[in-house]
Amino acid sequence: MKTSIKGKIHYVGVNDRNKSLFENMWPLPYGVSYNSYLIDDDIVALVDTVDACYFEPFLRKIKGIIGERPIQYLIINHMEPDHSGSIRLIKQHYPDIIIVGNKQTFGMIQGFYGVSGEQYVVKEGDLLNLGHHRLRFYLTPMVHWPETMMTFDETDGVLFSGDAFGCFGTLDGGFLDNRINTDRYWEEMVRYYANIVGKYGSPVQKALQKLGSLPITTICSTHGPVWTEQIARVVNVYDRLSRYEAEEGVVIAYGTMYGNTEQMAEAIAQELSAQGVRNIVLHNVSRSHPSYILADIFKYRGLIIGSPTYSNQLYPEIEALLSKILLREVKGRLFGYFGSFCWAGAAVKRIAEFAEKSKFQQIGTPVEMKQAMTTPIYEQCEALARDMAAALQA
Numbered sequence: 001m002k003t004s005i006k007g008k009i010h011y012v013g014v015n016d017r018n019k020s021l022f023e024n025m026w027p028l029p030y031g032v033s034y035n036s037y038l039i040d041d042d043i044v045a046l047v048d049t050v051d052a053c054y055f056e057p058f059l060r061k062i063k064g065i066i067g068e069r070p071i072q073y074l075i076i077n078h079m080e081p082d083h084s085g086s087i088r089l090i091k092q093h094y095p096d097i098i099i100v101g102n103k104q105t106f107g108m109i110q111g112f113y114g115v116s117g118e119q120y121v122v123k124e125g126d127l128l129n130l131g132h133h134r135l136r137f138y139l140t141p142m143v144h145w146p147e148t149m150m151t152f153d154e155t156d157g158v159l160f161s162g163d164a165f166g167c168f169g170t171l172d173g174g175f176l177d178n179r180i181n182t183d184r185y186w187e188e189m190v191r192y193y194a195n196i197v198g199k200y201g202s203p204v205q206k207a208l209q210k211l212g213s214l215p216i217t218t219i220c221s222t223h224g225p226v227w228t229e230q231i232a233r234v235v236n237v238y239d240r241l242s243r244y245e246a247e248e249g250v251v252i253a254y255g256t257m258y259g260n261t262e263q264m265a266e267a268i269a270q271e272l273s274a275q276g277v278r279n280i281v282l283h284n285v286s287r288s289h290p291s292y293i294l295a296d297i298f299k300y301r302g303l304i305i306g307s308p309t310y311s312n313q314l315y316p317e318i319e320a321l322l323s324k325i326l327l328r329e330v331k332g333r334l335f336g337y338f339g340s341f342c343w344a345g346a347a348v349k350r351i352a353e354f355a356e357k358s359k360f361q362q363i364g365t366p367v368e369m370k371q372a373m374t375t376p377i378y379e380q381c382e383a384l385a386r387d388m389a390a391a392l393q394a
């Protein structure tokens with residue numbers, strides 16, 4: 001059967017190629033999948049649902065597998081509406097279904113959907129026997145909401161992991177990692193992690209430690225491929241990102257109105273390259289969507305921010321970016337900065353305030369330029385780059 005994953009477990013998720021912005025914020029150039037799983041055992045269970053817009057194809061997939069048999073359990077690992085959106089409709093089609101969640105789940109179900117009825121409130125380590133498959137529940141709060149939990153099928157080693165190990169990108173044709181080319185998902189996994197889960201590094205680490213000893217053969221996340229052959233790589237990506245571990249390289253994110261501040265960024269980048277730094281990414285914050293900048297900040301250890309002074313404040317897009325970095329509590333970056341002004345400097349002072357809050361290691365001397373590039377400013381930019389390269393290579 002084309003939907004089959006392992007044992008009696010089937011993929012019944014859907015692809016969204018229509019939405020432009022995930023959470024109405026994050027671009028989806030390759031779309032996104034909402035994954036749901038049906039366990040066609042003696043007792044039938046559904047794991048998570050899909051965005052309500054896709055309920056009809058979702059229900060068709062379910063009925064294609066179980067026909068008119070009832071579903072006894074709906075397991076809710078995560079309540080964000082991209083997965084919980086079809087709960088009310090499922091309940092209408094299967095009025096006797098028992099919803100399985102933890103004590104945090106049911107308040108949200110009531111609040112979002114006004115759905116009540118029979119509940120199975122699980123605690124850490126509880127077991128649900130479906131006949132062939134035995135499901136054990138693990139509470140993993142804040143990966144990505146407080147009610148998040150994971151369900152582990154002890155029979156076949158299948159982990160239903162919620163958002164963890166997820167990525168952007170639709171599943172074109174196949175959903176198993178060994179039946180599709182997975183190249184495009186790795187960058188989108190970093191961008192998904194950095195933007196959606198990025199703040200929750202510590203809960204992700206706790207979850208990884210809790211689940212680390214399980215004999216996992218398959219990871220069924222709520223977004224992206226079902227992982228079978230590339231589990232080690234996926235877990236490694238999440239492990240490194242949640243520890244804020246980064247590669248050697250520098251992100252230079254700058255604002256510029258007329259290209260003067262941009263010349264400082266260029267000068268720094270050229271000297272970084274001359275000093276042997278190979279991964280250098282420049283982001284003009286007015287052109288690059290912040291989701292891509294954040295992904296690169298999670299990826300590389302060096303970060304240099306540059307901003308013109310705008311109405312005695314930071315350039316607004318830089319201010320927004322800095323607040324997104326602080327929100328995610330990014331740690332362990334080597335940090336340098338520069339700024340410019342026309343008649344009264346503010347940007348460098350504001351970035352200094354950010355530097356203190358971020359607890360990043362400050363590298364070199366901040367460069368402040370009045371109006372346009374001069375030889376001394378160029379040399380100061382080069383000095384900042386040399387200090388950054390030396391810190392990276394130390």
Ligand code: FEO
Pocket residue numbers: 078080082083144145163222223
């Ligand atoms: Fe894919 Fe946190 O929802």
